Amino acid sequence: MPDTRAAMRLWGRLFADIWQQSRGRLLVWVLGTGLVTAGTLAQTELLKRVVDRAFAASVSGGELALLAGAAVLFAALRGVGGYGQMISLSVAGTRAVSTLQKQVVARLIGADLAYLQARVSTGIVAQVQRDTLLVQNMLGPGLGAVGRDLVTMLALVGWMFWVDWRLSLMTFLALALGALPIRQLGRRAAAHSATLNAEIVRMAARLGQLLQGIRQVKTYRMEGPEVARAWAAMDRTTNAYAGEIHVHALSTPLMELIGGIGLAALILLGGAGLSGAGPGAGTLVAFTSGFVAISLVLRRLAAAMVARRNADAALARLFDLADTAPVIAEAADAVDLPRPQGAICFERVDFGYGDGPATLTGLSLDIPPGAKVGLVGRSGAGKSTLLNLIPRFHDPDAGRILIDGQDIRGVTLSSLRQHVTLVSQESGVFDDTIHANIAYGCPGASRDAVRMAAHAALLDEFIASLPDGYDTAVGEGGARLSGGQRQRLALARAILKDAPILLLDEATASLDSLTERAVQGFLDGFAQGRTTLVVAHRLHSVKDADLILVLDQGRLVEQGTHDALLAKQGIYATLWQGQQ
Structure with a gap:
């Protein structure tokens, strides 16, 4: 929760943006507020004169008509103001x-x-939606009305002091009682x-996780x-909301009581003639009307002050997200990477996730351009991490890490990722048509x-069987497709991209053996002339690789061809024998 000064700086920053985007609307708001005031x-002055004239019995029918028209x-x-x-500030x-x-x-x-991995995606979405709503409500019916009410109240107070300063001073001392409790309510x-x-x-995050894992929920009868x-x-959410409503509601009786005390002071002091010779009937009636109007304004201001504390926190969270700069950033002198031959070099690379243990340690390797390289090892050996470092998902x-002798931190992210395609077990299918999913990243295809x-990718027969063909919507996360169909769709997307560096992280794991062999046969041909790194637990898929790298606990412990590694009788040979 930001303190008052920090909150005012945030609102000032937002209003600076409003001024840049909607100066005309802000000027309309100023004009409208002036008209209301x-x-x-x-009206207050008119009421005073009407009552004074009525008590003096000196008002004519024509004058009454004129005053009524006024x-x-x-x-x-x-009304116009x-x-x-209201509309101008709300829109702005x-x-x-x-x-x-x-x-x-x-x-x-x-x-x-x-x-992103350190946060729950559905939780972030829920927070942004709620925070945006809080700030929007504060800006439109909140701050717009607050500004108008403040100007109107100050004008009324000024008019009342101009008419009778002593009566006004004694009356408004009663209103000062409300400052401290309203502040406490805001906290x-x-x-x-x-x-x-x-x-x-928390609730949105949990529901999102449940819906994503609904098959597990049903399988385990949970x-x-x-x-x-x-x-x-x-x-818990309802109770928290009820507590918030309770605090908001407390401002109403509190301001009613304070307003009643002030009105009582006005009646007693005005009626007793405390202000010199005593106010006239018109003055007393106009004062009462003005005081009631001010009391209503103060009641709305009290509610707005309570709501503003909520909006302060929401605005701080939104600006915090907007100001979060990515750690993976381009160097100031980054250059575009031309289409590479595909030589990849790791030089003494260390990497770990956050404060956890090292995932890769002292990793050095050279991959020649156009080579097919298999990455094998036990689970947690660092294979997927190695792939993720190449497109700079992490540093x-x-x-x-160098591509064609160029440090990848010295090239633009866009050009680097243009020449790298990653297909993982997470197919990344979006709620769109089959065509749009395959053409993702190549919108002009x-x-x-x-x-x-x-x-x-062996998808054409399946697509032809669909009533809408390539225009068929696949549902959220590809829910209308099988796991193998989603995986083949992701492979089709990679084929269309035609990048010179191909990273396959268990890309065929969701396919049946017959389809896997057919897709693998195509990929072998497609990979010709491309540098291809394949993470595989089923070792037969990398048996014919030009080079096989064996990782163990983040270190490169073996490398060579299939036959050479079998002859060493090391980790690779053990893994191979375990799959026979």
Whole structure:
């Protein structure tokens, strides 16, 4: 939760963005607020004169008609001004928040894998949605009304002091009683809001994980316990929300009481003639009307102050996400990497995830261009990590990686990843059509090019059997496809990209043996002239590789051809024999 000064800096930053984007609307808000204030003052002064004239019995029918017309005119001024100031700031604020939201989304998509893997994706989404709503509500009906009410209240107070400063001073001393409790309510509201936000994020994250793993839930007959756990999370969220509502509701009776005390002081002091010769009837009635209006304003301001503490925290979280710079960044003098021959060199590379143990230690290897290289080893040996370092999903803690003799940290990320294709066990299928999924990363690809890639991945017969063919929607995460179909779709996408460096991380693991052999046969041909690194637990898929690298506990312990490694009778030979 930011302190008051930090929060004011954040709101100032947001309003600077609003000013840059919507100066005209802000000027409309100023004009509208001026009309509301002028109309309110005019109505109050009008009420004073009408009552004074009525008590003096000196008002004519014509004057009454004129005064009535003025009342309608002033009310119209307030209505027009209120509409203008409300709509202008609401639209301007919504656009500014939308810009901030876009920055957050861009940061999240461009964030490092390590940053995203340390957070639950559904939790982040829930938090951004809630925080955006809180800030938007504060900007539109919140701050827009607050600004108008503040200006109107100050104008009324000024008018009241101008008419009778002594009566005004004694009356407004009563209102000062409300400052301390309202401030305390704001702090309590902030605490409840933080609890509510944490519960919403946790609940969204848990529900997202359950839906993603729903087959496991059903397989292990965990529907009942998971429903109970979800209900408990919802109860905690409801209780946190109830606490927040309770704090908001407390501001109403508190301000009612304080307003009543102030009104009582006005009646007693005005009626007793404390202000010199005593105020006239018109002054006392106008003062009462003005004081009631100010009391209503203070009540709305009190509620807005409580809500603002919630919005402060939300705005701080949004700016924190928008300002999060990725660690994997381009050097200032980075150059584009031309289409490489595909020589890859690791020089004494160390890497570990966060504060955990080293995943790769002192790794040095040379891969010639166009070679097919198998990466084998027990689970956790560092095979997938090695692949992930090549497109700079992570950077080494020590050492460097070169492609065609060029340190990959010296080239632009876009050009590096343009020449590298990764196909993993996570097929990465999106809720779109088959065509769009295959053409992902190549949006200008023709239907013929997509068909050729699908044919190479043995998908064309399946696609032809669908009523909508390549325009068939596959559902969230490819839910309408089998695991093998999703994997072949990912392979088709890689084929279409036609990059000179191909990284296959168990890319055929979801295929049946017959399909795997057919796809593997195509990949062997497709890989000709490309540097191909293949992570495989089924060793027969890398038996014919030009070079096999054996990793163990993050170290390169063996390398050579299939036959040479069998002759060594080491780890590779043990793994091979275990699969026969």
